Amino acid sequence: MAAKGIKTEQAQWLEDVRVIDSDRVVNRNTQRLLQALKADPLSIREITKLLSLEPGLSAKLLMICNSSFFGFPREVAHIEEAVVILGALKLSNIVYSSVIMMPTQDIEHKKYILHSLMTAMFCRVIAQQAGLRSEVPFTAGLFHILPVIVNYQPGISRLLSATVLRTSVTQMMENINLPTSVIQAAEGLYNPNDTKPDSICLRMAFDLSIIAMGKNYAAFSHIINLEHDFNRLQMSPKTLAGLLKATRTEQNEIIKLVG
Amino acid sequence: MQTKTNDAIGKFLSMDILNANGHLVLPQGVEITPALAIALLKQGIKSIDVDVLSEEESVVNESDAAKVFHEHVNYLFIRHRGPFMKEFQTWLLKE
Numbered sequence: 001m002a003a004k005g006i007k008t009e010q011a012q013w014l015e016d017v018r019v020i021d022s023d024r025v026v027n028r029n030t031q032r033l034l035q036a037l038k039a040d041p042l043s044i045r046e047i048t049k050l051l052s053l054e055p056g057l058s059a060k061l062l063m064i065c066n067s068s069f070f071g072f073p074r075e076v077a078h079i080e081e082a083v084v085i086l087g088a089l090k091l092s093n094i095v096y097s098s099v100i101m102m103p104t105q106d107i108e109h110k111k112y113i114l115h116s117l118m119t120a121m122f123c124r125v126i127a128q129q130a131g132l133r134s135e136v137p138f139t140a141g142l143f144h145i146l147p148v149i150v151n152y153q154p155g156i157s158r159l160l161s162a163t164v165l166r167t168s169v170t171q172m173m174e175n176i177n178l179p180t181s182v183i184q185a186a187e188g189l190y191n192p193n194d195t196k197p198d199s200i201c202l203r204m205a206f207d208l209s210i211i212a213m214g215k216n217y218a219a220f221s222h223i224i225n226l227e228h229d230f231n232r233l234q235m236s237p238k239t240l241a242g243l244l245k246a247t248r249t250e251q252n253e254i255i256k257l258v259g
Numbered sequence: 260m261q262t263k264t265n266d267a268i269g270k271f272l273s274m275d276i277l278n279a280n281g282h283l284v285l286p287q288g289v290e291i292t293p294a295l296a297i298a299l300l301k302q303g304i305k306s307i308d309v310d311v312l313s314e315e316e317s318v319v320n321e322s323d324a325a326k327v328f329h330e331h332v333n334y335l336f337i338r339h340r341g342p343f344m345k346e347f348q349t350w351l352l353k354e
Contacts, residue, residue, distance in 0.1 A: 066294070075294065211351060215331040227341035237343055241350030249293075252269075256292075 010159050017147045017168045022175045025150050026099055029054050031176075034095060037088040047083050047091075060098045061091075067253045089135050093120075096142050100149060101257065109152045110258055115209050115219035116142055116149065117254045122205035122212075125243050125250075130197065130233050137201035139178065140185035144202060145219075147172045166190045192225065200229045204240060212244055212251055262309050264299050267291040270309035278302075 026034070033050045036043060051058045058079045065076050065086060076082045083091060100116050102109075123141035127134060147168035148156060166187060173183045181198065188199020189206060207223040230237055262270065268291050276285040276299070284302070285295070291309065299307065329352055336348040 211332060211335065214327065215334070218331075221335075223335045223339070225339050225341070225344065226347065227339070227343050230343045230347075237347035238350045241347055241354055244351065245354045 006158065010161070010164050013151065013153075013156075013159050014164060014168055014171075017151050018171055020147075020151060020172065020175070022177075025146070025172065025176050030057060030095060030099065033057075034092060037092045037095070042088050044080070044083055048080050051079050051083075057095070057098060060101065061094050064094050064097050064101075064257065065090075067257055093135065093138055093142070096139060100142055100146070102149060104152075106152070106154065108154065108157070109149070111213070111217055111219040112145055112148050112152065114213065114217065114254065114258050116145055117258065118209035118212060118251065119144060119202070119205045121247065121250050121254060122208040122243065123201050125247055126201045126204050126208075126233075126235070126240070127197075129239065129243065130201065130235055132197055132201065134181075134198055136179070136181045136185050136198045137205070139182045140189075140198065140202050141205050143173060143178065143182065144169060144186045144189055144206070162190050189224070192228070195232050197233060200233045203229055204233070204235075208240070208244055212247075260309060261306050263306050264291075264296050264304060267307055267309045268293055268296050272307060273310045274308040276304065276307060 022031075029050060033047065033054070036046050036050055039046075051061075061079060061082060062076060065082050076085065082094075086094070097117065097120070100113055102113065104110055104113070120138050120141035123137035127137045145165065148160065148165070150172070151168075166189075169186050170183060173186060185196065185198035185202050188194035188196055189202050191199070192203075194200075203224045204226060207226060210218045210220055210223050213219070226240075230240070260273070270291055272285060272287050272289050272291065275287050278284050284304075285299075289295070291299075291307070332348060332351050336344060339345075339348075
């Protein structure tokens with residue numbers, strides 16, 4: 001009886017996610033901004049114009065790019081400077097990060113936001129360590145539980161089976177037009193036989209995030225088995241464990257950003 | 260305790276910082292972040308007063324944190340007994 005109740009609730013939650021308007025996830029101006037950041041050649045004038053329509057987003061972008069979450073070596077004072085110095089890819093990632101950073105006072109909700117930002121940061125450092133140039137793991141890390149953040153409700157953890165997570169994430173990522181490579185990497189989180197480096201990065205980052213957040217703040221209580229992933233990515237367990245200590249400043253910065 | 264500004268990162272101001280005109284620059288209780296430390300150094304403030312835990316308290320806190328971390332890691336790895344996962348667990352506990 002209880003199992004049937006949970007299944008009904010899961011189905012309802014998935015239906016709610018399915019019908020969420022993409023504008024609710026990423027508002028129109030931000031969507032236009034992300035489109036402008038994909039343009040070749042890049043129009044700095046267009047980007048700064050779009051940013052001027054979103055003063056809140058501009059302030060958030062400056063806050064994020066001045067935190068060590070992005071490891072940027074010097075202070076960025078103006079948004080125009082950020083556009084020129086950071087370049088389109090990094091700026092897109094910062095815009096994506098601002099989408100995740102929803103204002104909330106709910107501790108459980110904050111845990112999911114923290115988990116996403118931590119996972120994205122670990123994806124970045126693991127990809128660097130493995131010599132991958134791809135930005136895909138970072139974006140996949142940022143959005144791998146996006147529906148949980150956007151359609152959060154108290155007590156949501158009991159609804160989140162692997163199937164529910166995978167279905168909802170794929171659905172929402174398609175709705176907001178994320179690249180197929182990012183969607184595939186996020187799906188790889190639930191498939192231990194997926195040997196794509198982007199997916200392995202995400203699985204490793206997911207585990208590091210849960211380990212780093214500790215028992216009281218981890219969003220999930222289980223980690224993924226990485227037994228075959230170390231060889232696939234040619235990374236030793238010692239190296240992966242070392243990244244936990246090496247990123248302590250970034251971890252603290254993320255905690256401060258979420259508040 | 261008077262500490263070099265560079266060494267005060269992560270600690271909290273124990274006294275207000277005032278500029279030459281007596282105006283408040285930073286209030287007591289603020290955490291010194293890397294960006295704040297740089298800003299203070301730029302203004303020529305090379306040392307500041309910060310709150311520090313006694314050596315004994317600090318050792319106790321670290322040992323509690325280490326114990327909680329070990330318990331967390333050991334719980335997460337209960338279901339993963341393969342050789343690479345065991346090695347990963349060992350290195351995490353050493354870190």
